[in-house]
Amino acid sequence: MGIESGLFDPQRVAVVGATERDGAVGRAVMENLVDDFDGEVVPVNPNTDSVFGRRSRDRVGETDADLAVVVVPAPEAVDVVAAAGDAGIKNVVVISAGFSETGSEGTAREEALVEAADRHGINVVGPNCLGILSTPTGLNATFSPRNARPGNISFMSQSGALVTAVLDWAADRGIGFNDVVSLGNKAVLDETDFVDTWGEDDDTDVVLGYLEDIQNGASFVDAAATATESTPVAVLKSGRTDAGAQAASSHTGAVTGSEVAYEAAFEKAGVLPVASTEELFDVGAMLAGQPLPDTDATAVVTNAGGPGVMAADAVGEATLALASLSGTTRDRLREVLPDAASARNPVDVIGDADAERFADALDVVLEDEGVGSAVVIACPTAVLEFEELADVLASVRRRREEPIAVCLMAGSESDAAREHLAAADIPTYFDPSRAVRGLDGLARYRAVRQHDRGEPTDFDVDRERARNILASVEDRPDNRLGIEAMGLLDAYGIPTLDSEIVESPAAASDAAAAIDGDVVMKIVSPDILHKTDIGGVEVGVAAAEAADIYETLVARARTRQPDARILGVQVQAMADTDAGVETIVGATRDPQFGPLVVFGLGGIFVEVLEDTTATLAPLSEQEAEAMLDDIDAAPLLRGARGRDPVDEAAVVETIQRLSQLVSDFPAILELDINPLVATPDGVAAVDIQLTVDPATL
Template identity: 65%
Template structure:
């Protein structure tokens, strides 16, 4: 695979499968190319002489093309691509279906296609795709019913149907594109390749996408982290409710399912995730047309009180605040506005305002140092001309160089202002909340652009001791471990209570006498995951009852699951819980993004509360600290109702050490420490369970 820009800047395009047959893909491709393409179009069909008035050639090898678009039956595609490769053509778009999406034979054919692309070093889009568009050269190598309006947004989509719908919608909403790619099956080129390429493209101001999956999550994160320093990336990722963790055996696996993995991956990549298609293009328009604010203070100027209140409410739901105007600004507003107007934010110029009054108010607030952005709201009145208002707003936005969005409410009158606002890159909305939400997007991107990206923190650990624990488990022929593997945590510097796993009541009593007056006792079995549910945990057992408690725990386990493997009973030091908060730290290995780290409130209700934060491992300690602030129960960690705050540094360090553990040992598939008791003087890991892949040790 080489540089991708030649895909979008060909001089000659060959269409294999071109035909005169009305309604065919081959004819639509040629018609779309002929319509606007600045270069030459060469139809390829051994059974035709002419297509759309163009002379037809027999094979792709003699076309001299630098881009080949293939629209022939799937069994013929491999021969065409091989011929293109042998002719030195390096850019191929395979429209044809009948590959992996069709099942067994098609999947094999797709593997062969990928192998050909590797052999000939092809930039190959598809198969099973709509095609590609590049507006600067008039390239429409798709069979969509219309091309894209020109602009500075580059757009990729896993769904070809979504592309056609967006192109149709964009033509009516002032949204323009630089490049458009339908990814199809992504046999060769995927989303990371195009994000990487467009990140270096001076003609692309914003990258947007519709994704159903990400092929290589780690590579995507690495690419997007670099790109989003200069170019914003916004995606809609479908499949939020996918039950990707339905077979998970741990709390972490259940809660860090597939969508949580994407959420964590996109966050680390610096990608802004849109919830809806409307949000996607609201974000794209404002990022392409408006500067990024330096501060989060927003000014609202309106001639209608109700919409002004709606905008104020929306500010509170975004990473924004209502700007507090300085005295000079308030004086200017008092001079220019009538007595009944409100000069404080939101500024209400009242319903009889004319264009001059609106302009004066907008100019005054944009001149205030506390204002980073503004929303201009107007309801139609006899005293306001929307066309003039749009021109005034565009002029003031350019003069002050601050981001502005508008909410010119109404029908035909508002549409008359759209051309002026579109030309200035100022989005206009009917809903005040959308106008504010777009400014929130700018603020979020500023935080992405300016964020620090520290290297993962590394700790002094005993890898060999950890490896020994895992290998001993493998030797026992089980892939599930529990408290018998607590020394794994010790090897990575995670504090654990004193204790041992014993296989007789006599040994249990001996350990208890060394620990103290009272102990905790837990059944140890890889087959019994939820020990508390069967009465498999006893807390505060006095020494004189340890012998009987051992036998009772074993009996309960046998009655619950007669065929369970019983490794013994753990006798453990009592952990002081009164001053602590029960948390959970855990990991789960995602197929695309690798190991994830989870933090949240722990204990027996962890899956009920589901108050957790997820990140990709390994972790910088600063990022681990943000996880503590991300959960709803964060105030409990800082001290609540007279309690002392927990040692957050120790919790963050535990997360970092756990992230290093699962990065060092890919054999660990899932791991829960629940609870990790966080106290003012440190942390202790009280319970553990993990799943390993013995073949990966």
């Protein structure tokens, strides 16, 4: 993947549809390019001789351009892309609307555009987009009313309107950009291409994105996982609720997919999810200019007690922790602070503090080995000059390796100070919680950099046996399999209990006699998903009772669910639930990201308690281990209330083996092992339900 040169650094740009007509998009794009672009701008318009003093060409093929920007009506835009390809132009931005966002006719038009791009190997941004810009070359191929300040953030957005808003907002706050892309309909180039490109770009220190969907989930995860090894990626994903998903679909035709899958995908890829545009740039500004902290412990230096408490609350809600200052640090603070000041964290330098007192206190707390970062909060007073404060804080920052966030709780009085701090790459905020949130982004990315994702284990399994069991669904009127498919787990080395499916009372008696101790008997029917709800399970059955229980179970099933197909009764050894914990291990296939493995507290209460976690397959051992830590019921696995801890290694291996199973067979759409009983001596799968797509076997 990645994008060939010429998209962001062209020598010559053709504007197809250029005009001087007031209010036209073609005029706005021309004006933006003429004002700042280092290269040559060539207008294309057969109806005029020149645009803004530049000779106009009749066709894009006459321009010898590296990049063509298309602003003609949609039906003509497809022909322009084809003509650009014929002329050897490899980069095209289609600003024109009227494609898949408009319905079936537009979708057909977009398919024709993609075909032309594929035929000629063209990078196409859009259609239905604002355009692109890149500050190193002064390229502003958009119709935004405002250009970007130079900087080291690259930003992509599925909303063109958001780009215009962000450019205006960021310029007033000293936030600069390297590249900005309005993705539009993502007909050819999408978020994966830009993450891949910017991850290798020396001029991009941070990648930020607003996304409504991700088109190729697996490719995005791979690209982002590589990029985040060196470049932080933060994404605001909209469409998280049903209403938001419907709005996203109507906006761009996006298929938003499962929100749980997106969370799992971002976790696997090392992408930092954020909840708002404000948070996106709070975090982005910090990542763009500050070093990573050595620890999560942060110190707060403030001249106002209330904002200090607000910052402490925000720290408690974040990845960060409030640093516990050493005795030496507190002694040194008492030396530089008046008696009324607080030498504990938050450090209150009190209201009569000048800039030097702030700097002295900040220097002292950053010398503490237990402090990884600091938040400085300043409220206006008669003795504090904000510009002087900005100068001394910039001086401290130049001497230190720890990141600093500054909260200036003032209006226009702080404008000049904010400019000074921005020049020193120190982000400023009004609200203390936002300053903490920015620092938290650094801590979260440090965890990404330190995280060892590991490699999935390739277990020795019987794929042919598994395939044959899955293929049995072809003889069914639906695509579901139940406990009759327990052999699937055996084929992949997942422990199961001794069991047999029988079709008569006599066979039930024989099967029960062959198993040591009492047994569990369950009705076998692909139409009865919750067997306990219809009385289809009997626990603690002696061999002498097995024949009668067989008849009872069948009779209950036929009475309570007359249309259900009865395949027999399973006779199964009893699991040691007294010594174990009932868990669930399962998987579902997300349309964007593929198989999603789920683990959590299981049994009959799984849907009530909802204590589960999810990770994209395939899973490494480290990722499977993390799933055990992620559930609220983790203490139960580790021996809460005097119980013996379960065999966690066996649980981890089972998760990995299931991950391999669903990765090997895309035909498995859903699969639940519930319960998987975990005991100190190992695990045992008690029940299984799965849905299979026979067409993909």
